[in-house]
Amino acid sequence: MTDTTTAPHPTRVPTPRATPARRASGWLSAHPRFRLAFLLSAPLFWLGVVYIVALVLLLVTAFWKVDTFTGEIITEWTFDNIVTVLTGALYQTVTLRTVGVALLVTVIDVAIALPIAFYMAKVATPRAQRFLVIAILMPLWASYLVKAYAWRSVLSQEGILEWLLTPFGLHTPGYGLTATVITLSYLWLPYVILPIYAGLERVPDSLLEASADLGGKTWRTLASVVLPLAFPAIIAGTIFSFSLSLGDYITVNIVGGANQMLGNLVYTNVGAANNLPLAAAIALIPIVIIFGYLALVRRTGALNNL
Template sequence: MLQPDSGGPVPAPRDTGARRISVFLSRHPRLRLSLLLSAPLFWLVLVYIVALAALLITALWTVDTFTGTITQTWTLDNIVTVLTGSLYQTVTLRTLGVAVVVTVVDVLVALPIAFYMAKVASTRWQRVLVIAVLMPLWASYLVKAYAWRSVLSSDGIVDWLVAPFGGHTPGYGLPATVITLAYLWLPYVILPIYAGLERVPDSLLEASGDLGGRTGSTLRLVVLPMIWPAIIAGSIFSFSLTLGDYITVNIVGGANQMLGNLVYTNVGAANNLPLAAAIALIPIVIIFGYLAAVRRTGALDNL
């Protein structure tokens, strides 16, 4: 049975400090957004910016040749050694060349795959293909690298397939390194390009066909300019990851060293952390230069 209304006054909500803060933040959305982003931005600055600063500072120190201890004496000897040494110049050019080749291979392979996924396959097959692209990422990095070592070895499956035709497997070396790295980073290139192609309206392709545009002209003049930021995003992944890789080179590269291998050697066997820090600055400078060049083209504005 319903109780009659007493008709008394409704008590006002308590004016607590938390309520006042909530009301204040609701009236200042920019301040609320700044507070929400402060924690991740602080972590980013601490982990990334401070780490880069510590790396630069370490590169300015030296190692005592007798005791092997690090001497916190400011000097540019390590940086001068890295810039003028023929070994470091050769390894830098080799690393840069491998990174460029891996990036070009990944983009050329990713474009048709991503186009088929976004514009040709049905909705059901799009899901299946996306899962198929992501499945290699579920496996361990080392498992995939050693698998390619087995495939490319002298008694591997590639050698067995091409031997009747007089061919031979690439074996160990730079070709094997390029093949393995291109396979490892391919999903990181396919997914951004696939996302970019999904944003291209099908009506534009149909309009180009109605106006007499051929397939090649449509892809070059209509599709490519629209997905160029996505291609740049994918290339950043493959390019930067290749610059810093050293495990794959140790597994399938043979004696061909890259910058990551020199850093690892100086940190471990040589126990020369300042020189390793100076070498590590090279790929950082290269990737920052690449990002600056890409930004000047305007390709990053629409990402």
């Protein structure tokens, strides 16, 4: 007996309409490079407007001057501010002090960060690694001002550090350059530890084992194997600590006593003196220094593998 029942006719799914948005989406999916460029165009445009344009305007402002009677900015080209900054004894002294503090903070942070980062990357267990990373990140969640004022309390003549040192006949350094270096070293230490930790984590453990098998002692392995491979990461950490210390002025106001750095001179000329062109000329000093530092670092090839 023949089955005369017929199968149900399949329902036809309508073809989606080719709207301009669908065509653009299909074209972008077929061209990943253009898709990446489209995604990055907005943040790169914002970065260009906020950062590059701001630097150009700062450079232009440095070549203007201020009317001594009215305090208004006169948009006439002059090199007076640049000459004042380059030849003034005050600006030379403050520049040397600022660079010295930034270098000292960088050296201290690297010396502290290297053993911590090495322990995290090569010694600690995975669980301990996660705990240490959280412990290093936690200070970044606190306010910058809270941490600076906390160190002001610790380093004061009536602070806890004075109470701990008094039985040994010692005293706190008080407010000044020493307090500035201590506070800045604490503030920027996480920014130095994390890049070095990331760089050391990429060092293969097999190289350390090979060095040990060939009779290399601990310090020999660190100097000949670990440090050359971690050098780019160390340089990345120094860029953070050096540049951030070079432009800082809040910490100096809080714990620096009467000492000034370049950031303080910029703040003074913008606020109290109302001399924006001179402040812009002073601000060019740390910009030139950090660009020179980056150029020097790049010539060594340390940034090629970052």
